Amino acid sequence: MTVRLDGQLVRLEGACPVEDAEVLLRLLLASPEAAVDWRACESLHGAVAQVLLASGAPLQGPPASPFLRQWVEPALRAAMRRGGPFPKGEGMP
């Protein structure tokens, strides 16, 4: 499994395919306080990145691959800072 819940941490590991988006979304909805640990993440489908961005979940990095480290992580953090309309927790049911 490339996405799993480990206590209060959702772990993304290896190459996360498009299917992981739904699993990740479910886990984040079930544990709104969870942070996402993507230190073992090698690659990330756009759909998974989208869930990270929409949820605003705190990210524990840096991720494993250079592309994610150099480009995706800063881009996601910047987008979340720019005020994705949700600072953490808002928008939850």
Added chain:
Amino acid sequence: MNEFLEQFLIESRELVDQASGDFLALEAAPGDRARIESAFRAVHTLKGAAGIMDFHAMGRALHALEDVLSRLQSGANLVTPALVAGGLEAMDRVTGWLDAMQADGVPPAAADAEADTLVARFSGAATDPPPEASVAEEDWAAELLARYPEAARDAACALRYAPDPDCFFRGEDPLARVSRLPGLLALEIAPAAPWPALAELDPFACNLTLLALLSGPPDAVAGLVTGAEVRPLRPGARSADAASALSEPALALLDAQLDLLAGHPGEGAAGRIASAGRVAGNVLRHAGRAGDAEAVGRAAAESLAAGEGSALARAIARARDGGDETPAEMAAPARPAADTSPEPAGPSGEAAARYLRVDMERVDALLTLAGELTVAKNAFAHVVAMVREGGDPVAVAAALSDQQAGLDRLVGRLQQTVLGLRLLPLSQVFGRFPRLLREIAGSLGKPARLVLEGEATEADKAVVDALFEPLLHGIRNALDHGIEPPAERERLGKPPVATIRLRAAREGEQLRVEVEDDGRGVDVAAIRAAAARRGLLSAEALAALPDEGAIDLVFAPGFSTASAVTDLSGRGVGMDAVRRAVERMGGRVAIESRPGVGTTLRMLLPFSVMLTRVMTVEVDGQAFGIPLDAVVETVRVPRSRIVPVGGARAFVLRGRTVPLLALGEALGRSAGGTQAPDVSVVVVAAGDQLGGFEVERLGGQMEVMLKPVEGLLSDAAAIAGTTLLGDGRVLIVLDPQELLA
């Protein structure tokens, strides 16, 4: 000319034809969305082809046109007559380039300047009508540059990529695409629309917009991310608002307009004046020379009214030379108009010949045959002389029969040799897949390599050409469903980079073509479940079906379409299309699956168009053919020896009772009224059964190319195919097995 250039020319001309047809149709019906789509696809493919050939000028021009078309697609702009004219002009220009490449093997030197003209024209067309939109268009790139001043220095282009919401379903990964772009300098990821509450987020609907600055060339970037907006950045041109010096490309553009105005008065002058005026105006405005632009605009109106371009040429020349008072008489003739005229010169459309690569040896064989045919023809002179001299009829007949036999042999060899001319190596179709595989594999995030085997195997051109589509489906399917994701492969101890083999081999009269992957094999249980869900078969029938039979269900029409709706990945995409294509060629297709090891899609195809020897017979005044390999002999049977057996008739041939069928009646024609004492009977073998066809007259034998029956007749039993006779009539060739059954 090398093979790829040849292929490029052939394909490009087809695409140009397609796009031109679409533009013409749009002129008549500007709202026709299907035509807009079609033109977009053609231009897009053409651009890709130019990219493969490293023909950057063509790529640039088509990219600009593609931008215009994509705005039409999104409804942001409407089809205007000017736009149609621009599209057609671009297609004419591309045709000119293709002609030049066909003649010289390399892109023409003038292409760059001509492409600039087109680009300027299209960027004008794109920004002209809705000014507020164009401001916003400009903004994103400018803002992006402002946010990343470091990156801006080296950026060659800015990218805005807003994949459509369904892109995940198509297997696209926007992030993976961006990761492959050359020279990434800055990346921004933002929601396209504000995020909904997390509980309402659809994880599979893409709501991302990606912005990037890149140092890679705009053409290359645009080629890698389809549907994205790529804005080339030319820092020099942009900062030249000092109103003084015009940049190099701007000068070239103005020159091109002067050339345009210099030649060819008369027909089309108005169009050229309008076009030159617009381009020159845009160039000057872009360079911050609003005053000159205005002067050019006024001069263009004046020239249009006068019907000749000298006023406009004067204004452009003045602006070009820094606004001083150079008289036009000096500026215009100084230009070598004849050499650099952008009008397409030389042969155009009809030069679009279709090529076939032919081995020299085969041409030599044909020459030899032609020589032998001449000898055979001369031999007839001898026979003619015999007849003139009142020679013995028996001797004449013998000589004629000799000659006829000789000719028969020669014609047979001629036919074979000519068929041989149509033979192509499969590398022609295989060679297109390495690049396609890379693209598909990249978009699916499954690294794979392609191994070609037996690509030197030859087959008829028709077969080679028709193989592309089924092979593409096969490869896509292998990547989509066969190959596991890299992580899973690693866990299974398989190499992370998958291998797909395209293999071809000759097997007797057949061609075997295979697509083999080293993936997980076919999930038979999933296929059974899907078939049950869709009601393709009853539960009992499914339970009784062996695994091989269940795998065959992926070829069932409707299996794929239904699944594409229900499953995210679209299981079994296009496999029924594969079967249709292969069966159209008269071949068969099967899948062999080894769970955990891989899947093989195997196609068995006829090696060439089939030649069949038939015997003609006449029934009710109409000729029919009977395949000779079914005919045992022909006999004349006295009516008295035909005896009724039950409701049918039969006769005895050398101690065997042979059922007799009146062919006319069997084919639903009149029974034929002759009551001659004997009947002509063709004895045919069907399996180990003999049968006799009663016919009115026996004809000769001939070798024909049998065409399978299509359309309305395709359901008619007892017809093996049709062929054209020398006099243009259609000969229907019967299927004796069916008739006797």
